[in-house]
Amino acid sequence: MLSSSYSPASPPRSILLFDGVCNFCEGVVQFISQRDTERRFHFQALQTEKGHEILDYYHLPKDLSTVVLIEEETGTYYLKSTAILRVLYYLKYPYPMLYPFIYIPQFIRDYCYATFAQYRYKLFGKKDTDRCIVNNQLKTMFIDWKSPFIQEDDNATGPKDTTTSSNNDNKKKR
Known part of the structure; x- marks a missing residue:
């Protein structure tokens, strides 16, 4: 297990954790950054060491089939469509x-989110590299741009729907 060096920032951030090898997800990050006039959102790929530290801190599963939004101010996180x-x-x-x-x-x-997530690699492709292609300004919006990717075989086959009745709540409090 990784030793966590993550702790919520001051002032608090809104962190969007995303699939770092998904072309569509990278496009969404760039879309958000161009329209986030308040610079509210910060980003981190789920597959990175820092991404895992953040997930561990909030006791979240390492599920690549979803996007996670964490509001550090309240310790609340949101999943999938929410x-x-x-x-x-x-x-x-x-x-x-x-x-x-x-x-x-x-x-x-x-259900709509999970269906799209299941086919996103087939529709938009998957990067061979472990870095998003971003400009220097966007790099400053990452929690840790240089955080290395963690290779995990069980996630390499693509997204899977892990929705269960106990995990179906999209708003959680730490």
Whole structure:
């Protein structure tokens, strides 16, 4: 197990953990960074040592089939569709207009999310490299840009849906 050097920052950040080898996910990070006028969001790939430290700190599973949004200020985290909708809420107009989709029942939103996640590598591809292709400004929005990737065989085959009744809540408190 890794010794964790992660601790919440002061001032607190909103951290988006994403699949670092997924082309679509990298595009989403770039999309968010260009529309995050408040510079609220910071990023980290799930597969990195720092990503694992953050997941361990908040007692979250290392599941590459989802995106995780962590609000350090409250210790709250959001998964799957709820995480995406919360991010959209804080971007510049018109993206907050999509937030009312939060009222669609979570199991329906997450089913759609899981279905897309299952096929994202087939639709958009997967990088052979372990680094996102980003500009220098975006590098400053990463928690630890140089954090090495961790190779795990059980996650190498792609995403899988690990939704269970106990893990189906998309908002958790540490």
